[in-house]
Amino acid sequence: MHVPRQFIETNATILHDLIKAHPLGTWITSYNDNIEINHIPFLLEVDGNGLATLKGHINRTNPLLKSLNALANSVVVFQGAESYISPSWYASKPIDQKVVPTWNYAVVHAHGEAQLHSEKEWLLSHLNSLTDSQENRRTQPWRVSDAPDDYIARMLRGIVGIEIPIEKLEGTWKTSQNKSNDDKLGVIRGLDLDHDRDSNEMSSYVREHANDN
Amino acid sequence: MHVPRQFIETNATILHDLIKAHPLGTWITSYNDNIEINHIPFLLEVDGNGLATLKGHINRTNPLLKSLNALANSVVVFQGAESYISPSWYASKPIDQKVVPTWNYAVVHAHGEAQLHSEKEWLLSHLNSLTDSQENRRTQPWRVSDAPDDYIARMLRGIVGIEIPIEKLEGTWKTSQNKSNDDKLGVIRGLDLDHDRDSNEMSSYVREHANDN
Numbered sequence: 001m002h003v004p005r006q007f008i009e010t011n012a013t014i015l016h017d018l019i020k021a022h023p024l025g026t027w028i029t030s031y032n033d034n035i036e037i038n039h040i041p042f043l044l045e046v047d048g049n050g051l052a053t054l055k056g057h058i059n060r061t062n063p064l065l066k067s068l069n070a071l072a073n074s075v076v077v078f079q080g081a082e083s084y085i086s087p088s089w090y091a092s093k094p095i096d097q098k099v100v101p102t103w104n105y106a107v108v109h110a111h112g113e114a115q116l117h118s119e120k121e122w123l124l125s126h127l128n129s130l131t132d133s134q135e136n137r138r139t140q141p142w143r144v145s146d147a148p149d150d151y152i153a154r155m156l157r158g159i160v161g162i163e164i165p166i167e168k169l170e171g172t173w174k175t176s177q178n179k180s181n182d183d184k185l186g187v188i189r190g191l192d193l194d195h196d197r198d199s200n201e202m203s204s205y206v207r208e209h210a211n212d213n
Numbered sequence: 214m215h216v217p218r219q220f221i222e223t224n225a226t227i228l229h230d231l232i233k234a235h236p237l238g239t240w241i242t243s244y245n246d247n248i249e250i251n252h253i254p255f256l257l258e259v260d261g262n263g264l265a266t267l268k269g270h271i272n273r274t275n276p277l278l279k280s281l282n283a284l285a286n287s288v289v290v291f292q293g294a295e296s297y298i299s300p301s302w303y304a305s306k307p308i309d310q311k312v313v314p315t316w317n318y319a320v321v322h323a324h325g326e327a328q329l330h331s332e333k334e335w336l337l338s339h340l341n342s343l344t345d346s347q348e349n350r351r352t353q354p355w356r357v358s359d360a361p362d363d364y365i366a367r368m369l370r371g372i373v374g375i376e377i378p379i380e381k382l383e384g385t386w387k388t389s390q391n392k393s394n395d396d397k398l399g400v401i402r403g404l405d406l407d408h409d410r411d412s413n414e415m416s417s418y419v420r421e422h423a424n425d426n
Contacts, residue, residue, distance in 0.1 A: 002251060002275040024295045024316055028250070030243040035288050037241070038215060039385070041297070041316045062215040075248050079292060082237045084254070084347045088355045098364045101344055101355070103237055103254045131314055134297045142301045142314070151311045172252070 006178055009171035015108050016052065018080045018171070019044045023133070025054070026077040027162075029114070031070035038064060040162075042076060043130045054110060054164040055126050065160060071114040074164055080106035081201035089190030091182035104175050104187075104202055111168040117161030124152070126161055175205040184210045219391055222384035228321050229265065231293045231384070232257045236346070238267070239290040240375075242327070244283035251277060253375075255289060256343045267323060267377040268339050278373060284327040287377055293319035294414035302403030304395035317388050317400075317415055324381040330374030337365070339374055388418040397423045 009015065019025075025042045028035065042054040054076060064070065082105035093099045117123065128144050135141035144152060176187050184206055191203035222228065232238075236254045243249070255267040267289060277283065295318035306312045330336065341357050348354035357365060389400050397419055404416035 002272070002277065024318060026239060026290055026292070028241055028248055030246050030248050033243050033246065033286055035241055035243050035248070035286065037288065037290060037322060039292075039295075039318055039320055059215070064215065073246050073248065075250065077239055077250060079239070079252075082252075086348065086351065086355055087360075088351070088353065097360050100357075100360060100365075100368060101347065105237060105252055107252055109250060134314065135299065138299065138301070140301065142299055144313075147300075147310050147313060152313075155313060 003172045003174075004178075007172050007174045009106075009173040011171075012050065012052070012169065014173075015169055015171040016044055016046060018106060018108050019054075019078045019110070020133075022078050022080050024078075025056070025110075026079070027056075028075045028077065029064065029067070029070035030073050031067055034067075034070070036064055036067070036070055038062070041130065042078075042164075043126070043133055045129075052110075052166045052169065054112070054162075054166065055130070056162045057123065057126065057159045058162060060158050060160050062160075065116070071116070074112055074114045076110045076164065078108040078110070080108075081198035081205065082106075083191060083194070083196055083198050083202040085176065085187055086190060089186040090179070091186045092180060102174075104206070106173045106175065106205055107171070109170040110164065110166045111170075112164040112166050115163045115165075117163060119161075120153075120156055123156045123159060123161050127152075127156075173205060173209075175202070175209055177209045181210060216385045216387075217391075220385050220387045222319075222386040224384075225263065225265070225382065227386075228382055228384040229257055229259060231319060231321050232267075232291045232323070233346075235291050235293050238269070238323075239292070240269075241288045241290065242277065242280070242283035243286050244280055247280075247283070249277055249280070249283055251275070254343065255377075256339070256346055258342075265323075265379045265382065267325070267375075267379065268343070269375045270336065270339065270372045271375060273371050273373050275373075278329070284329070287325055287327045289323045289377065291321040291323070293321075294411035294418060295319075296404060296407070296409055296411050296415040298389065298400055299403060302399040303392070304399045305393060315387075317419070319386045319388065319418055320384070322383040323377065323379045324383075325377040325379050328376045328378075330376060332374075333366075333369055336369045336372060336374050340365075340369075386418060386422075388415070388422055390422050394423060
């Protein structure tokens, strides 16, 4: 990932929060330059020492399981909000018209070596945690234990657990940090009026940097 | 990408529409198993024979330009709406509780060999088209010609154009097609009540398949 220095985000809490908010990862592996891409939700677990691990699962029939060398070379991309930024939003536009469009986005790349798990206990514990991470915000959360035991046992036999201890975590927050404060306020105003699917979230990213200059 | 047959979408118009609606691509290249990932907006152009091409641009300082072998092995991922699907939404849940959570999503993978362009005419034409594709929906669209000529000429010298004739286009629409019609209606209701950033779009995907069973 090629990113000008001002767009690099290194704060681990901010990177972890994006993964939690956008857990559907684009899991990329490559072996002999054969690129494999799978889309699966990951749960991020951070231990007391700050070591972060991604946990997920795939179907036992996934051909990726035949390519164990590929698993060693894994990158998972988590994509946060992204929005087109119109030059007409910049406060500086009327001055000399020296403005061009850009695209703002926030992404996290997590690099590591994927390990497999077939132990029933690991899988059940993982499914409980992943489910609870999504259901806990609901008024009546569904629990894995709501389903019949033999039904869940059959499900467990059909999947393989994935554990990726994160060796390198990269964050790109391309959120108008290279602009003046007045231009940032113009971007926030433009995004707020836009009501794109992501514009509110992107507006909040830009707002966080609005006093940097 | 490992996808059960029922989730494979082959309709080119549907795949193209997702790219147009979500043009920020995750561009993946691999050479000697070194995975490079760049996030850039692409414009899709389809000629009279139905041949589709992705066009974008990157900064001339991007180290990807030093790895021409990697460019030959390009995949661009375009991600549409994605949503957690709670088992509590399924109409069939009360019958025997044999339900589990899943994640719905729609993605397109475009494979091809990336070619580079440094010709001023190509770049200017590309920037005009890319800009217009985003600005045309605005009341007062900004145009590249609104900026001073010498300013744009300087910008053009800083970028390199990317052209990827699409050799293989894969679509995955994991949108509850494996569920009964009543379960699909439950998912649509759940998504509509959810107001996640993507739930309305995902609800419309599921609705399109609601009468398949």
